[in-house]
Amino acid sequence: MENKTDILNFGKVVSVRGSVVDIKFDTLLPPINTVLHTGDHEQIIIEVQEQRDAHHVRGIALTPTQGLARGMVVKTDGKELKVPVGKSIMGRMFDVFGNTIDQGKPLSSDVERRNIHQTPPPLIKRSTKSEIFITGIKAIDVLVPLERGGKAGLFGGAGVGKTVLLTEMIHNMVGHNKGVSMFCGIGERCREGQELYHDMKAAGVLDNMVLMFGQMNEPPGARFRVGHAALTMAEYFRDDEQRDVLLLIDNIFRFIQAGMEVSGLMGQMPSRLGYQPTMGTELAKLEERIANTAAGAITSIQAVYVPADDLTDPAAVHTFSHLSASIVLSRKKASEGLYPAIDLLQSNSKMATPGIIGERHYNLAQEIRHTLAQYEELKDIIAMLGLEQLSVDDRNLVNRARRLERFFTQPFFTTEQFSGLKGKEVDLEDALNGCERILADEFKDLPESAFYMIGNIDESKEKGDNKIKEDKKEDDENKDESKNKDESKEEDSKKKDDNKEDNNTDTELKEKSEKDTKRQAK
Secondary structure (H helix, E strand, O other): OOOOOOOOEEEEEEEOOOOOOEEEEEOOOOOOOEEEOOOOOOOOOEEEEEOOOEEEEEEEEOOOOOOOOOOEEEEOOEEEOEEEHHHHHHEEEEEEOEEEEEOOOOOOOOOOOOEEEOOOOHHHHHOOOOOEEEOOOHHHHOOEEEEEOOOOEEEEEEOOOOHHHHHHHHHHHHHHHHOOEEEEEEEEHHHHHHHHHHHHHHHHOOEEEEEEEOOOEEEEEEEEHHHHHHHHHHHHHHOOOOOEEEEEEEHHHHHHHHHHHHHOOOOOOOOOOOOOOHHHHHHHHHHHOOOEOOOOOOEEEEEOHOOOOOOOOOHHHHHHHHOOOEEEEEOOOOOOOOOOOOOOOEEEEEOOOOOHOOOOHHHHHHHHHHHHHHHHHHHHHHHHHHHHHOOHHHHHHHHHHHHHHHHOOOOOOHHHHHOOOOOOOOHHHHHHHHHHHHHHOOOOOOOHHHOOOOOOOOOHHHHHHHHHHHHHHHHHHHHHHHHHHHHHHHHHHHHHHHHHHHHHHHHHHHHHHHHHHHHHHO
8 A cells, every 4th residue: 555645745847858857856856766747637757867966857758748848846756656466457458657558447546556666586586497388389399498487589570470479479378377477568569459458358368467568659768667567567476476477578679779769868878879878787677577486487578679680789689698598580481481480590598408308309409400400501502403413311301301391380379360270289299209200201202281381290191191182183184174175176177177178179179160161162
C-alpha cells in the first residue's frame, strides 16, 4: 500500500524543448528517476534525468507534451515510476505506467505497485545450474539449445521472421510452461500487439500471460522504460511466488534506439554511429536483472533488429555479450523459402557442450555442422562446374546437407492461415532421430521435397511416396497427352494425303476432259 501522507513538492516549468523539460524547484530538489506530474489534469508525466544545479532539474517527458508551457506548476511526491504486481495482472495488457489498455475492468486501487528501477540479484543469490529449455522447434533444439534462466537473441534484419519465430515460441511454450509468460513489446507496431493479444486469447493461454507494450508512436522516454517495467512484474513472480518466468522481448534494439533518442535530447555527445555513450551501461542494467536464482528463473528470448544486416553494428555487438544463445536469421534462407530462416552455421549456444546436452546430442550437432559447412564450401564449385563434376562422396554429402536443410524447416502454428500448412511441434528426441537417419543415408532414395515443411522424419516417407505417385501420374498424363497428339498428327497427315490424292485425281480428269474437247473440235 502506498503512503498517503507523502509530502508534495512543487516547481515550475522554465523551459520546454520537445520532450526535454527544465523545471525549477525553490526548496527540495527531486532525485534522479523521480516522477513529476503537470498539466490541467496532471496527464503529462516527466521523469527526472539530471540535476542541473541547486534549483533546476532536467527531465524527459514520458507522455506527449502538447499544451505544456513555461510557468506551469509541476507536482511530485518524490516517488519513482511504479507498476502493479500480483496475481491480478494475469491475462491483462498494460502500458509503461501500469494502466490497462485491453478495454477490460481497471485494476483494484489496493493492488500492490513496485518501482520499475530495481537492482539485479547479487552474485550470492544467483544459481549456476545449467538446464535446457525445450522450444519444440527442431533447428533451435538440436543446434542452438536454449538455457533455462538464460538469455537468447534472435538476430536479423527487417522481414526475415523474428516476430513470427518469437510468437511461435510463445505458442509452443506457454501451454507447457508451468510458470508465467510475459511479452514485452518495445517500439512494437500497434497492429502486431493487437494480433498477439487476440491470438493468445483465442488459444486459451491468455490467463497465464502478461503483456506490456510501449508502442512505436509513444515518446522515447516511455519506450526506454517499458523494458524495466516488464522486468519488475517478472521479478515479482520469480522472487515472491517462486515461479519460473518466460520473458519475450520484441525488440531489444528499440530499447537501445529509444535510449539513443533520449541521449540526443539530453544533449549528450554521441559515440560511434550516433549511439549514446552510455549504451553498454544502460543495456547491462536491463539484461543483468534477467537471472536464474534459487527461488526461480527468468528465461528471456529477445528479438534483435540488425540494421542493414550488419552484425558488427554496436547495438548487435553489445547485445551479443549478454546472451547465452544467439540465433541468427538469414535473408538468403528466407528468400529460398527455408523457414525458419535460421543460419545454422552462424548461430551458436553456450549450452552446446557434452556435459550439458550429452555426448550423443553434442556429437550429432557437430556432425551436422560439419556436413553443412562442407556443403557451403562446395556451393561455388557446383555453381561453376555443376553437381556432376563432384566426386561420389561429395555428391552424397551434398544430398545429405540439402535434406538436412529441408528437414530443419517447420510449419508454424502462427502462420497456418497464411501458409495453409498445419503447424507442427517436434520433440527433441524425434528431431535427433531424424537427423541421425538422414546422415546414415536411410532416405537417399526419397526426393528432397519430401523433407520440406514436415514435423517428424517419418512424415517424409509418406510425403515422398505421395510425391512419387504424383510424378508418375503426371508422367502418365503427359504420355497420354503426347500419344493423343501423335495420333492426331497422324490423322491430320492421312487426311492431307487423301486430299492430295483426290486433288491429283481431279486434276487428271480435268486434263483428260480438256484433251477430249480439243480432239473433238479438230
